[in-house]
Amino acid sequence: MAEPLKYMYNDRFFKQLTRHCTDMIxxxxxxxFNANFSTPEWDALELKxxxxxxxxxxxxxxxxxYKQDIKAVTFLIKHIQKELGDVSTFQHIFLADYIEQYGIDQPVESxxxxxxxxxxxxxxFAIRPxxxxxxEQVxxxxxEWTRHKHASIRRLASEGCRPRLPWGMALVAFKKDPTPILPILEALKADPSEYVRKSVANNLNDxxxxxxxxxxxxxxxWQGSSKETDWILKHGSRTMLKKADEHTLSLFGVSAVKSVQVKDLAVKNVSIDIGGELNFSFTLAHKEPTPTxxxxxxxxxYMKASGTPTKKIFKVTENTFELNRSYAITRKQSFKDMTTRKHYPGIHHIAIVVNGVEYEKIDFAVK
Incomplete structure (x- = not known):
């Protein structure tokens, strides 16, 4: 099991940070400073x-x-960057947190x-307050940052204004009306950096x-502008596609089908343990008159703690299938607990979905 991320703040990190701070502050x-990190209170703290x-x-x-201190903090940041090079490290996110906490009344400097x-x-996260x-100012x-030469700063322009950024405060006004975001996404839709384009897609999905x-x-x-922009659109539409929104599917050339059959859906084990793996297979018979x-x-x-089911959909493939052919498909699904999903015992179901239509479904038990 991977070590919890909170342990990134270890003796080695604090030794390096103390050296940097002593040089620059x-x-x-x-x-x-170091006395803050050898107490029972520190040991009990989680990552954030x-x-x-x-x-x-x-x-x-x-x-x-603050106006004096932020200059020292900026010199510290530059000093650390000079040693590390052009890399991003999650450990140093406390510097952004300092700006968020102490600089909210000084927007220009911050x-x-x-x-x-x-x-x-x-x-x-820090820019959202x-x-x-x-x-309007931010x-x-x-x-303006969408035109910056550094990809990390261009990405901040998109990632920072996502209406529903995970682990960040929601931007309620933008959930109601995303209009202020759109010029930023427009400016970045053909960005040369995949790092930035992925953020644009995630913003669209929000x-x-x-x-x-x-x-x-x-x-x-945007559709057809470039291969990269088409990828942004597809990734940014994933929630609507998973909901089998008929209009969205049609925008990507996925239409209703009449002559497709899902047969022989089977699970290898009708009962699996939490932490185990579900292995399943099915046959897709394509009888449409043309390749589709x-x-x-x-x-x-999934069974929830309350005893009621909740649905989650996973993509197998999106391809053109030839007519009058059958395709044998096998897949596996992990039931290990994660930070984003906890599993509970009970009867679960698996169903196959083709072009937004749910086909054959069978039960299996999780214990």
Whole structure:
């Protein structure tokens, strides 16, 4: 099992950080700083709490005058970047957290500092309170960032304004009306960096959850621009596609079919343990009169703690299937607990879905 991420803050990290801070922050007291991380209170903290604790411990070594302190923090960021090179490290996200906590009343200085901090460790979480408090000012700055030479800063323009960023505060105003986001996505739709394009797709997927018609309009306008932009559209539409939205499917050339059969759906074991693996197979018989684009998926009906089922869909393939042929398909699905999904015992179901239509379904037990 992988070590919890909170342990990234270890003795080696603090030794390096203390050295950097001593070099770049006048009057930095290494002993007082390190005393914050050898207490029972520190041991009990989880990841996000540790990030904030490190940020606050560093702030305690500063003057308390933000316009002066942010200059020292920016010099610190540049100093660390010079040693590490052009890499991003999650460990240093406490620097973004410092800006979020202490710089909210100084947007000009804070946004400038984020340009440096987001290269070292993304400011996608830290910038969100600034968007809420100064929406026009910050969104104008983010549009300017779409033209920056560094991909991490261009990505911040998109990732920072996602309406539903995981683990970040929701941008309620943008969930209601995503219009301010659209010029940023438009500017980045053909970005040369895959890192940036993936963020654009994730932003579209967020928007689609509350404003699907906005994304459908974007699909119609962008589709065919380039292979890379088409990938953004497909990835950004994944929630609508998984919901088998008929209009969205048709925009990608996936239409209703009449002469497709799903046969012989079977699971290898009708009972599996939590932590185990479901192995299943089925046959897809394609009887359409012409080769047809088929989106083949399987849907798991998971048992929740309440005893009611919840559905989650997984893609098998999306391909053109030849006429009058049968295709044998086997897949496996892990039932290991994850941070995003916990499994519960009970009767589960698996169903095969073709072009948004649910076909054969069978039961299996999880214990």
């Amino acid at each position: 006048p009057g930095f007291n290494a002993a007082k 709490q540790r990030v904030r604790h490190v940020a606050n411990a560093m702030a305690a070594q500063l003057t308390g005058k 946004l400038k500092a984020m340009e440096y901090a987001t290269i070292l460790s993304s400011c996608e 600034f968007i809420v408090k100064y929406p 969104m104008a700055q983010m549009l 928007i689609a959850k509350d404003n699907p018609d906005v994304v459908k309009d974007i699909i119609r306008r 684009l088929l989106r083949v998926e399987y849907m798991i009906y």
